Amino acid sequence: xxxxxxxxxxxxxxxxxxxxxxxxxxxxxxxxxxxxxxxxxxxxxxxxxxxxxxxxxxxxxxxxxxxxxxxxxxxxxxxxxxxxxxxxxxxxxxxxxxxxxxxxxxxxxxxxxxxxxxxxxxxxxxxxxxxxxxxxxxxxxxxxxxxxxxxxxxxxxxxxxxxxxxxxxxxxxxxxxxxxxxxxxxxxxxxxxxxxxxxxxxxxxxxxxxxxxxxxxxxxxxxxxxxxxxxxxxxxxxxxxxxxxxxxxxxxxxxxxxxxxxxxxxxxxxxxxxxxxxxxxxxxxxxxxxxxxxxxxxxxxxxxxxxxxxxxxxxxxxxxxxxxxxxxxxxxxxxxxxxxxxxxxxxxxxxxxxxxxxxxxxxxxxxxxxxxxxxxxxxxxxxxxxxxxxxxxxxxxxxxxx
Amino acid sequence: xxxxxxxxxxxxxxxxxxxxxxxxxxxxxxxxxxxxxxxxxxxxxxxxxxxxxxxxxxxxxxxxxxxxxxxxxxxxxxxxxxxxxxxxxxxxxxxxxxxxxxxxxxxxxxxxxxxxxxxxxxxxxxxxxxxxxxxxxxxxxxxxxxxxxxxxxxxxxxxxxxxxxxxxxxxxxxxxxxxxxxxxxxxxxxxxxxxxxxxxxxxxxxxxxxxxxxxxxxxxxxxxxxxxxxxxxxxxxxxxxxxxxxxxxxxxxxxxxxxxxxxxxxxxxxxxxxxxxxxxxxxxxxxxxxxxxxxxxxxxxxxxxxxxxxxxxx
Numbered sequence: 001x002x003x004x005x006x007x008x009x010x011x012x013x014x015x016x017x018x019x020x021x022x023x024x025x026x027x028x029x030x031x032x033x034x035x036x037x038x039x040x041x042x043x044x045x046x047x048x049x050x051x052x053x054x055x056x057x058x059x060x061x062x063x064x065x066x067x068x069x070x071x072x073x074x075x076x077x078x079x080x081x082x083x084x085x086x087x088x089x090x091x092x093x094x095x096x097x098x099x100x101x102x103x104x105x106x107x108x109x110x111x112x113x114x115x116x117x118x119x120x121x122x123x124x125x126x127x128x129x130x131x132x133x134x135x136x137x138x139x140x141x142x143x144x145x146x147x148x149x150x151x152x153x154x155x156x157x158x159x160x161x162x163x164x165x166x167x168x169x170x171x172x173x174x175x176x177x178x179x180x181x182x183x184x185x186x187x188x189x190x191x192x193x194x195x196x197x198x199x200x201x202x203x204x205x206x207x208x209x210x211x212x213x214x215x216x217x218x219x220x221x222x223x224x225x226x227x228x229x230x231x232x233x234x235x236x237x238x239x240x241x242x243x244x245x246x247x248x249x250x251x252x253x254x255x256x257x258x259x260x261x262x263x264x265x266x267x268x269x270x271x272x273x274x275x276x277x278x279x280x281x282x283x284x285x286x287x288x289x290x291x292x293x294x295x296x297x298x299x300x301x302x303x304x305x306x307x308x309x310x311x312x313x314x315x316x317x318x319x320x321x322x323x324x325x326x327x328x329x330x331x332x333x334x335x336x337x338x339x340x341x342x343x344x345x346x347x348x349x350x351x352x353x354x355x356x357x358x359x360x361x362x363x364x365x366x367x368x369x370x371x372x373x374x375x376x377x378x379x380x381x382x383x384x385x386x387x388x389x390x391x392x393x394x395x396x397x398x399x400x401x402x
Numbered sequence: 403x404x405x406x407x408x409x410x411x412x413x414x415x416x417x418x419x420x421x422x423x424x425x426x427x428x429x430x431x432x433x434x435x436x437x438x439x440x441x442x443x444x445x446x447x448x449x450x451x452x453x454x455x456x457x458x459x460x461x462x463x464x465x466x467x468x469x470x471x472x473x474x475x476x477x478x479x480x481x482x483x484x485x486x487x488x489x490x491x492x493x494x495x496x497x498x499x500x501x502x503x504x505x506x507x508x509x510x511x512x513x514x515x516x517x518x519x520x521x522x523x524x525x526x527x528x529x530x531x532x533x534x535x536x537x538x539x540x541x542x543x544x545x546x547x548x549x550x551x552x553x554x555x556x557x558x559x560x561x562x563x564x565x566x567x568x569x570x571x572x573x574x575x576x577x578x579x580x581x582x583x584x585x586x587x588x589x590x591x592x593x594x595x596x597x598x599x600x601x602x603x604x605x606x607x608x609x610x611x612x613x614x615x616x617x618x619x620x621x622x623x624x625x626x627x628x629x630x631x632x633x634x635x636x637x638x639x640x641x642x643x644x645x646x647x648x649x650x651x652x653x654x655x656x657x658x659x660x661x662x663x664x665x666x667x668x669x670x671x672x673x674x675x676x677x678x679x680x681x682x683x684x685x686x687x688x689x690x691x692x693x694x695x696x697x698x699x700x701x702x703x704x705x706x707x708x709x710x711x712x713x714x715x716x
Contacts, residue, residue: 235487235488237488237490239482240483240484240549241502241505243456243477243478243480244507245506245507246507400452400457
């Protein structure tokens with residue numbers, strides 16, 4: 001009897017292509033996406049875009065810049081001669097994941113000669129780059145590091161007379177006794193990290209994830225709610241409405257309106273929480289927020305209607321919806337920021353509504369971008385709405401014939 | 403001035419791709435008339451509904467609703483009651499009527515008036531504020547009809563309006579349909595229940611493989627087909643043997659349900675038939691005698707065009 005039930009379930013799975021995809025294609029696909037992301041952050045190949053400003057013109061700094069440009073872990077972007085402001089701007093715009101300013105001689109121990117510029121939401125990247133630069137200097141430019149060490153050592157021991165040798169021994173002994181050696185506190189590191197824009201990293205992260213979560217749930221809710229269209233088709237409601245003055249278009253357009261309003265309210269709630277609890281200043285840029293939110297809600301609704309009208313059963317629609325939402329969210333940056341992804345995934349991600357919405361919200365609320373800066377994202381979302389709704393109208397009309 | 407027919411179809415042919423589904427259909431439904439359309443699954447009934455509703459462009463022929471050729475505006479004069487319960491289950495009866503009133507093009511005020519009118523015809527007043535999902539099958543069917551007549555259509559298409567309802571609810575529904583007929587609506591009733599159709603319909607037609615057969619008033623059609631004949635149904639004591647079956651078939655009997663119920667339409671006296679069965683050694687536990695109905699006519703017509711249809715009664 002148990003085997004009979006097992007057979008029923010097995011046949012059910014084998015005959016439902018959607019369930020098969022959900023069970024056996026989606027898990028490895030999601031795994032591949034996350035594996036690509038996280039293997040990228042732990043292997044040699046980081047795929048980080050870096051902008052360099054070399055403010056020093058000594059041979060040593062030239063050699064360091066050359067070594068950085070040849071380093072496979074970094075993709076150096078921007079012009080050959082950038083200044084600090086230009087690098088900072090590239091980082092703020094998101095064109096560069098990180099900026100590196102060579103601001104002094106490497107053998108100068110007065111201050112950290114290298115400065116890493118990073119957005120607060122990407123502090124982790126700053127730490128990674130700092131480590132990689134220090135490792136690079138040690139590997140490719142050991143002489144520079146040695147001269148820097150010698151200067152530090154000379155500062156401690158001055159000359160190597162017998163008396164100084166005794167002082168060196170005493171200093172080493174004393175350094176061993178204290179938890180933080182005096183020499184280390186006096187000698188600045190090779191690399192220092194600085195935030196660009198606001199100094200509050202939590203604000204940047206909250207702003208990022210407000211957009212990321214908003215578009216994720218817009219897609220989920222729209223696809224879920226649009227599935228009623230299949231029920232209306234199966235129960236003959238659409239047949240009945242289709243002979244009315246509005247035809248089947250009323251069903252699709254009415255849903256588009258509902259899903260859009262529902263989406264605006266959802267996103268509104270997320271940003272209200274973001275404002276009240278995390279000080280994301282939504283009210284100051286309410287006009288742009290509304291514009292982006294309407295575009296995002298329309299885009300998600302259009303996509304949902306296109307997906308649902310293309311499906312024949314509610315079960316199929318649920319399967320396809322889950323697939324679409326998970327893939328778009330994973331690749332589009334709703335789960336993990338896109339800068340952590342390998343280049344090919346970042347490229348794919350550019351074609352998802354998640355990326356458009358996240359970039360628009362983040363641009364407006366963190367990078368303080370203007371309408372003209374976020375127009376491409378808004379246009380993409382609206383275009384998705386138009387194409388999706390048009391597809392839904394055509395398909396639902398065609399389905400009435402058969 | 404003459405009132406135009408609710409539905410008039412002339413020489414209609416329709417195809418899906420290269421496959422011809424409807425061939426040279428002609429029919430007419432007057433206002434205040436119920437036309438029963440019968441046909442087996444795949445006969446073309448659904449295609450005919452689609453063509454009438456303007457969802458399928460005919461290859462040939464014309465469809466007139468209330469004297470006007472079919473086009474988008476004219477289609478509004480149709481009320482469609484699909485076989486399924488085409489209602490929003492989570493809404494109340496009143497909310498459903500409000501929604502479908504507005505979707506049929508009525509203003510808010512006109513919808514309000516229409517609802518008052520419709521609940522009189524369909525006797526829905528007692529449970530207007532209950533959700534459809536909690537109603538019984540009979541109530542749901544009544545709301546299903548009510549939602550289709552809010553805009554006072556000239557033609558009402560009822561696709562199996564009484565499937566899955568008990569006898570009491572069926573009687574109520576029949577009264578609702580008769581009320582609508584009396585109010586001057588032309589009704590196209592698609593059903594497999596031929597006995598019900600015999601009671602309700604003023605005209606009937608048989609659709610088989612895309613062709614519509616004889617049409618007319620049920621009694622007139624029956625008299626024409628079975629003039630002076632009667633139907634004898636016998637129920638044997640046990641499943642008949644091959645020899646008995648040969649005897650029965652030789653006498654014109656055909657199986658009705660399973661292997662123990664056989665019927666024949668004949669003008670031979672009942673006594674003669676029963677004596678013949680006794681002489682052949684066929685023991686019967688029940689003999690019924692009746693005038694042939696539409697079901698018998700349907701079987702005869704199906705037999706004439708396709709002997710393979712005999713196994714399944716409508």
